[in-house]
Amino acid sequence: MRIAILGWGSLIWCSGDLAIEGRWRPGPSLPVEFARKSNDDRVTLVLWGTHVSPTFWAQSAVSEIEDACENLWIREGRPKRRSIHYTTGAGLQTWNGRVPEPGSVDAARSVGE
DSSP: OOOEEEEOTHHHHOOTTOOEEEEEEEEEEEEEEEEEEOTTSOEEEEEEEEEEEEEEEEEESOOSHHHHHHHHHHHHTOSOGGGOEEESSSOEEETTSOOOOTTHHHHHHHHHO
16 A cells, blocks of 8 residues: 655654654645644644645655554654544545544545545
């Protein structure tokens, strides 16, 4: 399976150990705003609100959704697995099967389009 990773902010200019192939390419415009604190208490960009911003995408170097989610989760340093979302075209899902965070459902529709 080919998997695309969507990114914005520091994920683009500091991918860290994120396993991607090739370069970041222009992606869909999505509602991205400073609406959460990161682990080190910095305000960070997340899918939220109504203001749309450009995003980028890169192909994951792994071929299984579970592996891609875990790779992104580690790069992000997130304590909660529910913060990793994905869509296979059948609607938005979270990595651990919980209800998606507010603001992310509409973004999944835009990605699908």
